[in-house]
Amino acid sequence: SKGKETHIDYKSKLAGHIDDEKLFSKKEDYEWFLTKTDNIFLNYISELLKRHIPEKDIKSVTLQNLWINNMKNGEYNPPHNHSGAISFVIYTQVPEEILQENESFKGTSSGPGCINFLYGEASDLYASNFSFVPSKGMMFVFPASLRHFVAPFKSPVTRTSISGNLIFTN
Numbered sequence: 001s002k003g004k005e006t007h008i009d010y011k012s013k014l015a016g017h018i019d020d021e022k023l024f025s026k027k028e029d030y031e032w033f034l035t036k037t038d039n040i041f042l043n044y045i046s047e048l049l050k051r052h053i054p055e056k057d058i059k060s061v062t063l064q065n066l067w068i069n070n071m072k073n074g075e076y077n078p079p080h081n082h083s084g085a086i087s088f089v090i091y092t093q094v095p096e097e098i099l100q101e102n103e104s105f106k107g108t109s110s111g112p113g114c115i116n117f118l119y120g121e122a123s124d125l126y127a128s129n130f131s132f133v134p135s136k137g138m139m140f141v142f143p144a145s146l147r148h149f150v151a152p153f154k155s156p157v158t159r160t161s162i163s164g165n166l167i168f169t170n
Contacts (some may be wrong), residue, residue, distance in 0.1 A: 001069075002024070002029055002032070003022070003024075003068040003092070003160065003162065005128050006022045006023065006024050006025065006026075006029070007022060008022055008023040009021070009022065010022055010023040010109070011126055012045075013168075014067070014074070014079040015077060015078055015080035016069065016071075016075070016078075017027070017076050017077070017078070017151075018070070018071050018072075018077065019071055019075065019078075020069070020070035020071075020072070020076045021063065021067055021068070021069050021070075022067060022068050022070075022072065023066070023067045023068040023107070024067060024068070025064055026074075029066065030066060033063065033066060033162075034063060036170045037088075037094030040085070040141065041061060041141070041166060042143045043149060044086065046047070046060065056122055057170050058168045058170055059169050059170050060168075060169045061085075061086075061166050061168055061169075062144070062166065062167050063090065063164060063165075063166055063169070064083065064084045064164070064165040065164055065165055065166045065167060066162065066163075066164035067160050067162070067163055067164065068160065068161070068163075069103065069160065069161045069162075069163060070114045070158050070159075070160050071146075071150070071158065071160075071161070072156075072157075072158050073147045073152070073153055073154050073156050073157065075152060076117050076150055076151060076152040077148075077149050077150040078149055079118060079147050079148070079149040080145050080147065080148070080149065081144060081145050081146060081148070082144040082145075082165050083144060083145055083165055084145055084166055085165075085166055085167055085168045086142070086143065086146045086165070086166040087141075087142055087145070087146075087153055087163065087164070087165050087166075088139060088140060088141045088142070088163065088166075089115065089139070089140050089144070089159060089161050089162070089163045089164075090138070090139045090162045091134040091135065091136055091137065091138045091139075091159070091160070091161050092136065092161060092162060093136060093158070093159060093160035093161045094113075094134055094136045094138075094159050095118075095156065095157035095158070095159060097109070097155035097156075097157050098111075098112065098153050098155055098157065098159055099133065099135070100114040100133050100155075101113070101153055101154060102114065102133050102153075107108045107149070109149050110129075110131035110147075111131075111133060111151065112151055112152065112153035112154060112155075113133065113134070113151060113152075113153040113159060114131045114132060114133055114134075114149060114151050114152070115131070115132050115134055115140065115146060115149075115150050115153065116129055116130065116149050116150070117129070117130045117131075117140075117142065117147070117150060117170050118130075118146075118147040118148065118149070119146065119147075119149045124163040132138060134161075144165055
């Protein structure tokens with residue numbers, strides 16, 4: 001419901017070929033969002049610090065930006081990365097038509113409406129492309145520098161996701 005209240009066009013700041021991308025701009029929206037997701041990000045950051053950057057001293061984490069994507073048939077997000085340290089996407093509406101379209105897809109690439117994460121160059125020796133069919137409520141948290149894209153779908157429906165970036169201060 002908060003997504004319907006925001007009207008700030010954010011298309012010019014994003015990579016997507018999506019007509020309806022709106023920025024959440026109210027401080028109250030950011031605070032509300034963080035109260036709902038704080039533990040997820042804290043767990044992710046804790047594991048990140050233990051495994052990958054144990055010497056980094058992070059004093060605080062700030063929500064840099066938060067936006068909503070209302071993706072329609074034929075729209076897509078080309079390969080891109082984000083600013084900040086950590087990015088996320090939460091799927092709040094995934095119509096059944098997209099899931100059915102994906103099940104009947106016969107190609108060798110990722111299916112319609114999939115989110116794809118790209119790491120390194122393609123090789124037969126290791127996996128470099130990870131593809132997921134999102135469902136409602138699914139959340140992905142990943143390094144902001146990780147290239148990713150979303151394949152288009154054909155069904156005449158709208159899929160809604162919320163995305164954003166977090167920054168570290170030390």
